[in-house]
Amino acid sequence: MTPFHLVYGGEVVVPVEVGEEFNRIKVYDENNAERRHLELDLVDETRAKVVVQLMAYRQRMKQSYNRRVIPRSFQVGDLVWKKVKPVDDVTKLGAPWARPFKIVDKFHSSAYYLDDEDGWKLERP
Template sequence: MVYGTEAVIPVEVGEPSRRTEQPLEEEMNDEALREELDLVEEIRTGASLREATLKQKIAARHDVKVIKREFEVGSLVLRQNAKDTQDGNLAANWEGPYRVIDKTENGAYYLEDLRGKKLTRPWNAEKLKQYYS
């Protein structure tokens, strides 16, 4: 018993369906399949348009939350430390300070230490933070 009534298996219900009630007519079935095949391209373009608008909405929502960091040439920054496994948990998370000497178009920064030694590669603003002295 389920909720005060006897459980019934779907086969025992015997509810008629369109597939079991209507006799299969091959010509009508083939015609319906051809019509569906003609609509496939329209369905695909509609789905791709919905997908593109959804991606734009997701990107716009993400971009609102992103905090853009920009550093001026000559400002002091800290660089995120690439941790060594031997240092353990008490290793410093940030290295520096470093001076910004150049900025690229895509948001990367060339740095030098306070003694004037340039770092070999640019660093993304995501891996830098402002140093307040």
């Protein structure tokens, strides 16, 4: 189904500058108006079918994504690398990760509060 069909209950008719009449115009008769009313009565049912198909598609996408995700969890005190979001002058060759941060608090399974101080020290020989 096209979005136009879902909204207006039929396919879009684009005027052609050639001068040839469309098949819809050529074969139009009084039954077409009656048939158009019947089609409009079925628009809600068509929309409902599309919603069900969309929900099924989203479920399949979710399952496909979840199969590839590796679940990770961290504890308070762990050192983690923080991903850097690119800003104005950062090139694609710049480092995508910032220095190690220490986890201070855990809000829920995927949200952590990181220590902003330089509490970590690397020992160099």
